Amino acid sequence: VCAVPVIAIDGPTASGKGTVAQRVANALGWAVLDSGALYRLTALACIDQGVAPDDESGAAKIAAGLDVRFVDGCIFMAGQDVTEAIRAENVGLFASQIAALGRVREALLGRQRAFRQLPGLVADGRDMGTVVFPDAPLKVFLVADVHARAQRRCKQLIEKGFPANLADLTRDLEARDARDQSRANAPLAAAPDAVTLDSSQLSIEETVNAVLDLWSNRGASGTHTG
Numbered sequence: 001v002c003a004v005p006v007i008a009i010d011g012p013t014a015s016g017k018g019t020v021a022q023r024v025a026n027a028l029g030w031a032v033l034d035s036g037a038l039y040r041l042t043a044l045a046c047i048d049q050g051v052a053p054d055d056e057s058g059a060a061k062i063a064a065g066l067d068v069r070f071v072d073g074c075i076f077m078a079g080q081d082v083t084e085a086i087r088a089e090n091v092g093l094f095a096s097q098i099a100a101l102g103r104v105r106e107a108l109l110g111r112q113r114a115f116r117q118l119p120g121l122v123a124d125g126r127d128m129g130t131v132v133f134p135d136a137p138l139k140v141f142l143v144a145d146v147h148a149r150a151q152r153r154c155k156q157l158i159e160k161g162f163p164a165n166l167a168d169l170t171r172d173l174e175a176r177d178a179r180d181q182s183r184a185n186a187p188l189a190a191a192p193d194a195v196t197l198d199s200s201q202l203s204i205e206e207t208v209n210a211v212l213d214l215w216s217n218r219g220a221s222g223t224h225t226g
């Protein structure tokens, strides 16, 4: 039996995972999973319902019961379009707090694996290659230096109409990275068989092409750079 192929793209905040995953999926005609959106949706629902970020059973219950639909790049929760609302920086910070809770991660696991359908899936997040799809035939660990990431996120937030300043964002990104790397449950880390790609000096197109090259050349010797 041949498993449905998955390209796993993990890495720190604002390294370009989501943008690159979507374009790689478009190029291959595959589905895409934005796993971070599930944590952000859970966070938004917790905020709306007054569930505290350290209430593990409350947050896990919300995660298990998420009523979410992904339609043409838009995200609907309980029938409401929350595509933009989940991108607020406070929602990202709250998401990284509940993402440290084991029962929340467990509640979202099956939902993520259900995205794995023919002809293939490009999945981005923190633990796609380590926990959710450990058998993915290609794992990319996408990084970029913190200044490049803060600048990208700043521009992105301003374009979406959110307030943003570089100093606050740099501090928030560093706090979120530290929390994601140090947690006990599925910490942010490159899988042993992941290829690390540094996009600090790369355009989106160059990064997408690098991933597509890795996919075409998979199995050839020398692609495992650790």
Ligand code: CDP
Pocket: 012, 013, 014, 015, 016, 017, 018, 019, 020, 152, 153, 155, 156, 199, 202, 203, 204, 205, 207
């Ligand atoms: O998903 P993740 O948080 O890793 O990042 P993203 O939301 O895909 O990308 C953050 C921002 O960086 C977006 O506005 C991208 O267009 C931009 N970007 C870039 O300028 N250059 C790249 N090589 C990759 C992303």
Ligand code: CDP
Pocket: 012, 013, 014, 015, 018, 035, 036, 037, 039, 040, 092, 095, 096, 097, 099, 100, 124, 125, 126, 127, 128, 176, 180
């Ligand atoms: O776009 P950005 O990189 O800022 O964040 P995201 O991918 O939307 O994820 C938001 C938060 O969810 C992250 O800071 C992680 O704490 C958490 N997350 C996770 O724990 N595991 C994943 N597979 C995806 C996201």
